[in-house]
Amino acid sequence: MARKLPPKDVVLVGFGWTAAILGQELTDAGLQVLALERGGWRDTPTDFAPTFIQDELRYYFRRKLFAEPSRETLTFRNAMNETALPMRQLGSFLPATGVGGAGIHWNGQTWRFLPSDFLARSHNIQRYGKLPDDNMTVQDWGVTYDELEPHYDRFEYLCGISGKAGNLKGQKQPGGNPFEGARSRDYPNPPLNMTYAPTLFAKAAQELGHKPFPCPAANMSRPYTNPLGVQLGQCTYCGFCEKYACGNYSKASAQTTILPVLMRKDNFTLKTQCEVLKVLMDNTGKKATGVLYIDEQGEEWEQPAEIVILCAFAYNNVHLMLLSGIGKPYDPKADSGVVGRNYAYQIVSSVNLFYDDKYTNTFVGAGALGMGVDEFNGDNFDHGGLGFIGGGYLACWTTNGRPIETHPTPKGTPRWGGKWKKAVADNYLRQTSISTHGAVMSFRDNYLDLDPTYRDVYGNPMLRLTFDYKDNERKMSDYLTDKAAEIAKAMKPREMSVNKRTGPYSIVPYQTTHNTGGAAMGADPKTSAVNRYLQSWDVPNVFVMGSSVFPQNPGYNPTGTIGALTYWAADAIRNQYLKNPGPLVQA
Amino acid sequence: MRKAKENAMSSTGLSRRTLLAAGAVSAAGAALTAAPQPAEARTYHGEMPWSPSAADAPVPVEPGPYEFFTPDEAAFIEAAVSRIIPKDDLGPGAKEAAVPTFLDRQMAGEYGRAERWYMLGPWRAGTKSQGYQSRLTPAQLYRAAIKAIDEHLKQANGKIFAQLSPDEQDKVLGDLDNDKIKLTNVSGKAFFELLLQNTIEGFFSDPIHGGNRDMAGWKLIGFPGARYDYRPYVDKHNQKLDLPPVSIQGRPGWNPKT
Numbered sequence: 001m002a003r004k005l006p007p008k009d010v011v012l013v014g015f016g017w018t019a020a021i022l023g024q025e026l027t028d029a030g031l032q033v034l035a036l037e038r039g040g041w042r043d044t045p046t047d048f049a050p051t052f053i054q055d056e057l058r059y060y061f062r063r064k065l066f067a068e069p070s071r072e073t074l075t076f077r078n079a080m081n082e083t084a085l086p087m088r089q090l091g092s093f094l095p096a097t098g099v100g101g102a103g104i105h106w107n108g109q110t111w112r113f114l115p116s117d118f119l120a121r122s123h124n125i126q127r128y129g130k131l132p133d134d135n136m137t138v139q140d141w142g143v144t145y146d147e148l149e150p151h152y153d154r155f156e157y158l159c160g161i162s163g164k165a166g167n168l169k170g171q172k173q174p175g176g177n178p179f180e181g182a183r184s185r186d187y188p189n190p191p192l193n194m195t196y197a198p199t200l201f202a203k204a205a206q207e208l209g210h211k212p213f214p215c216p217a218a219n220m221s222r223p224y225t226n227p228l229g230v231q232l233g234q235c236t237y238c239g240f241c242e243k244y245a246c247g248n249y250s251k252a253s254a255q256t257t258i259l260p261v262l263m264r265k266d267n268f269t270l271k272t273q274c275e276v277l278k279v280l281m282d283n284t285g286k287k288a289t290g291v292l293y294i295d296e297q298g299e300e301w302e303q304p305a306e307i308v309i310l311c312a313f314a315y316n317n318v319h320l321m322l323l324s325g326i327g328k329p330y331d332p333k334a335d336s337g338v339v340g341r342n343y344a345y346q347i348v349s350s351v352n353l354f355y356d357d358k359y360t361n362t363f364v365g366a367g368a369l370g371m372g373v374d375e376f377n378g379d380n381f382d383h384g385g386l387g388f389i390g391g392g393y394l395a396c397w398t399t400n401g402r403p404i405e406t407h408p409t410p411k412g413t414p415r416w417g418g419k420w421k422k423a424v425a426d427n428y429l430r431q432t433s434i435s436t437h438g439a440v441m442s443f444r445d446n447y448l449d450l451d452p453t454y455r456d457v458y459g460n461p462m463l464r465l466t467f468d469y470k471d472n473e474r475k476m477s478d479y480l481t482d483k484a485a486e487i488a489k490a491m492k493p494r495e496m497s498v499n500k501r502t503g504p505y506s507i508v509p510y511q512t513t514h515n516t517g518g519a520a521m522g523a524d525p526k527t528s529a530v531n532r533y534l535q536s537w538d539v540p541n542v543f544v545m546g547s548s549v550f551p552q553n554p555g556y557n558p559t560g561t562i563g564a565l566t567y568w569a570a571d572a573i574r575n576q577y578l579k580n581p582g583p584l585v586q587a
Numbered sequence: 588m589r590k591a592k593e594n595a596m597s598s599t600g601l602s603r604r605t606l607l608a609a610g611a612v613s614a615a616g617a618a619l620t621a622a623p624q625p626a627e628a629r630t631y632h633g634e635m636p637w638s639p640s641a642a643d644a645p646v647p648v649e650p651g652p653y654e655f656f657t658p659d660e661a662a663f664i665e666a667a668v669s670r671i672i673p674k675d676d677l678g679p680g681a682k683e684a685a686v687p688t689f690l691d692r693q694m695a696g697e698y699g700r701a702e703r704w705y706m707l708g709p710w711r712a713g714t715k716s717q718g719y720q721s722r723l724t725p726a727q728l729y730r731a732a733i734k735a736i737d738e739h740l741k742q743a744n745g746k747i748f749a750q751l752s753p754d755e756q757d758k759v760l761g762d763l764d765n766d767k768i769k770l771t772n773v774s775g776k777a778f779f780e781l782l783l784q785n786t787i788e789g790f791f792s793d794p795i796h797g798g799n800r801d802m803a804g805w806k807l808i809g810f811p812g813a814r815y816d817y818r819p820y821v822d823k824h825n826q827k828l829d830l831p832p833v834s835i836q837g838r839p840g841w842n843p844k845t
Contacts, residue, residue, distance in 0.1 A: 057792035295628035506716035
């Protein structure tokens with residue numbers, strides 16, 4: 001029997017990026033805010049110190065900073081006619097647990113989506129007549145780029161993003177990304193210093209008529225003090241960003257941008273090792289009364305609150321909605337319901353280049369250090385006759401030379417033995433790669449629901465993921481990979497290997513932690529779980545943050561847009577909801 | 588001393604609930620580690636939590652006799668990793684770089700017990716894209732597969748793996764890699780995949796974990812190790828830097844001989 005606690009104005013479920021932003025914004029509005037985090041407290045000097053964070057085995061291969069499947073996982077299958085089985089080890093994606101969430105172990109690649117990305121359905125139908133696949137459930141977001149622009153700006157200045165504007169108030173800027181939406185001002189910091197390989201990529205791309213630009217990075221190109229007065233240090237290019245936390249206060253995260261201010265506020269409280277099991281509802285089912293959580297000692301508590309905001313990892317928000325009865329569960333056969341609908345991911349491929357005469361020294365790196373081209377992203381190119389919509393960026397990154405993970409060998413090299421050893425030794429310092437980072441559209445039979453067999457540690461049904469790449473994504477990824485190979489050829493390597501995306505989606509090899517959808521935002525409650533302000537259509541005092549609200553996944557990394565949407569929702573809560581609690585959009 | 592350190596680590600790294608969930612509190616597990624202390628739920632209000640000297644530092648592996656492998660298993664492992672990464676004119680191989688010690692300590696620890704994996708049933712064979720669906724932990728897989736391979740070889744020609752010539756060993760490893768050897772109750776292919784991955788881990792991970800002795804793996808390829816600051820080198824395009832490797836515990840030039 002849960003014991004009942006004194007009420008709070010706001011409960012934040014999880015304490016990563018989105019919860020830290022909301023905590024800061026809503027305590028500023030005078031509210032009493034409580035964050036419940038299932039993992040522990042962790043911070044730079046104690047948990048990520050530069051004296052021991054550069055440990056590839058401990059942090060990546062032994063999963064030190066990530067969620068543990070022993071405690072929470074999901075089941076997975078490629079198609080509805082298969083039996084889903086548990087993801088017993090982490091692989092394809094790396095969800096987090098603990099303060100700061102997955103935002104502590106990201107690379108820092110911080111993009112804005114294209115204006116047309118937010119109009120994916122109407123824009124593509126207008127330009128091409130119809131969508132290429134009848135099973136596509138691609139939708140408009142219900143919010144526009146122009147509406148989000150001030151919020152992108154706030155997030156970029158919070159983080160101290162290093163980059164070069166390509167479009168200032170409609171004026172194209174040489175050296176920046178010419179395809180980006182208009183921005184109100186330049187990035188807060190100049191681009192990072194460029195290592196060798198990305199300059200080779202940029203030169204070759206330019207020769208082919210593309211417009212390469214330094215990719216936007218949450219790695220500091222110089223010391224930075226953000227608008228909250230929190231200071232970050234200059235990046236030291238140690239090459240341990242993604243899968244690691246930064247020991248040098250050089251990568252934006254909740255810890256390095258917000259927590260020193262938020263944690264000291266009198267109207268903010270954080271409880272760690274407290275996992276929310278359910279959002280509690282009143283007897284109408286239209287209002288949340290608070291949450292039920294369990295602490296590390298196994299005690300259950302009822303925490304009443306006026307507003308409940310789901311800030312857990314993308315699919316965990318969806319799981320909690322399904323377990324709590326917030327919104328109608330999606331049924332792909334009947335094509336009804338919304339919660340679990342429109343799950344998407346990312347599709348990636350690469351080209352490896354090997355040189356005899358060029359030392360690339362990729363161990364000198366940073367998570368978002370690279371040059372990119374955006375000619376083949378979104379609808380930046382004519383898709384007429386191609387048979388797919390969407391696209392992605394191509395980039396030559398120098399993220400790392402961590403040798404367990406990064407020791408590429410040319411095609412035809414054995415996987416072990418003396419020849420393998422020689423190939424690794426010969427190529428390690430003289431290689432680079434071009435990666436493609438592609439969009440994944442949403443489809444009727446890619447979705448999340450509750451598993452009929454497997455249960456989590458609390459006895460609740462696990463979340464079940466049904467997902468595979470469709471023809472649209474495969475054609476698109478092949479197209480991007482061909483374009484990457486053209487640039488690679490112009491970089492004149494001794495040899496190269498083109499790694500196209502083949503076979504079904506697999507949960508085994510790491511790809512990206514860009515899981516999206518399941519609680520899609522939109523303008524129509526029949527096809528979206530939350531409205532344009534990330535407010536539940538069905539339970540208006542519940543808001544849902546993070547990439548769970550993406551109706552499909554554009555060809556960029558998601559964090560920039562997650563940050564912008566969080567500020568957008570915080571603004572709506574502060575300036576509209578608090579004055580008149582209730583639905584912010586009439587269905 | 589090592590035991591005390593291990594216990595200190597497990598009390599911060601893992602909760603009892605996690606272990607219970609994984610079904611990992613078995614007799615075998617209990618024999619290797621004391622019951623961990625539960626991490627208590629905590630409330631933070633009006634403070635930026637910080638405790639001096641509370642860093643979550645790694646526990647160095649100490650060299651010494653095998654803790655997990657039996658003599659027969661050790662003979663197999665030493666022979667197998669010598670073929671996966673052989674000693675040659677480029678330098679030490681996996682055996683010389685102490686990869687067997689690394690593997691031993693990994694199997695004896697939380698990884699060997701699959702403490703972070705979901706290890707509850709129902710168990711079914713899945714598709715390739717659904718990943719690992721065996722009920723064996725890494726330690727159990729090593730133990731069962733080594734025994735089964737040696738029995739298989741002994742039946743065929745009277746010799747166990749460690750007694751074969753290097754060429755014959757390469758043939759056996761290749762057959763395991765290509766899933767051509769069918770063993771009783773265990774997948775030779777699954778074992779080979781794990782052994783290959785773990786051998787590479789032991790060859791290239793920080794020496795603090797027991798392998799990569801003298802940073803042999805890093806010296807082979809030119810990786811400078813756990814360095815913190817490369818700012819002076821970002822602009823040195825197309826230059827061979829030749830930076831001597833540094834481990835988390837420093838490097839020989841820094842540490843006085845004791």
